[in-house]
Amino acid sequence: MVFNLRVKGVRAIAIYAAQGDPAPAEPLIAKIVEQVGKRDNLVNNAAIALQDKTIDDPEIDNVAMDGQWAINTA
Secondary structure, eight states, X not given: OOOOTTTTTOOOOOOOOOTXXXXXXXXXXXXXXXXXXXXXXXXXXXXXXXXXXXXXXXXXXXXXXXXXXXXXXX
16 A cells, blocks of 8 residues: 555655664754654664574674664664
């Protein structure tokens, strides 16, 4: 099911932002306010998952796991 928000009179924007580093959050919110006028709702769905390996796999990419942790707990 596809919803056309504009037909319903809703102003909305979609922004992709990697939030593993919280520094971009303030400019991101400023961009939202600039484009939409105010922030009524903010949906944040930032998460990644590494597939096909268990946490105790000796070949696990620890740098990638650190990045996953940073993003998923931000």
